Amino acid sequence: MSKLKSYLLSVVAMLSIFFVSPAMAFTAPAAGDFGYDAYDIFFNKMVDGPLGWIGAGILVFWGLSKVMQQWMMTLLCMISASAIIKWETLLTSLGAVLQ
Numbered sequence: 421m422s423k424l425k426s427y428l429l430s431v432v433a434m435l436s437i438f439f440v441s442p443a444m445a446f447t448a449p450a451a452g453d454f455g456y457d458a459y460d461i462f463f464n465k466m467v468d469g470p471l472g473w474i475g476a477g478i479l480v481f482w483g484l485s486k487v488m489q490q491w492m493m494t495l496l497c498m499i500s501a502s503a504i505i506k507w508e509t510l511l512t513s514l515g516a517v518l519q
Contacts, residue, residue, distance in 0.1 A: 448508070467507045476501040 448463075449456040466472060483497025503510060 448511075463508055463511075467504065472504050472507065476504040479504070 449459050479497045479501040483494040483501070486497075487494045
């Protein structure tokens with residue numbers, strides 16, 4: 421049963437290669453494009469601005485204060501803080517699968 425299960429899993433994995441759609445990365449809108457004002461206010465002025473850095477700092481310090489009681493919460497806080505700091509890079513570099 422185990423060999424059959426691994427065989428079927430490998431066949432499904434190989435067949436899934438043929439049905440993969442291309443990944444396209446999101447690009448930040450240029451000035452004058454539709455949605456640029458919303459992007460500028462939310463990402464450039466809030467997340468990449470002082471509010472994002474303050475939020476990331478609060479997450480780091482709160483996570484460090486919980487390191488002995490809830491180490492998993494500390495790990496999640498550190499990952500969230502680093503994601504907030506590098507939000508624009510994550511947004512533009514991770515591909516979105518579009519069909």
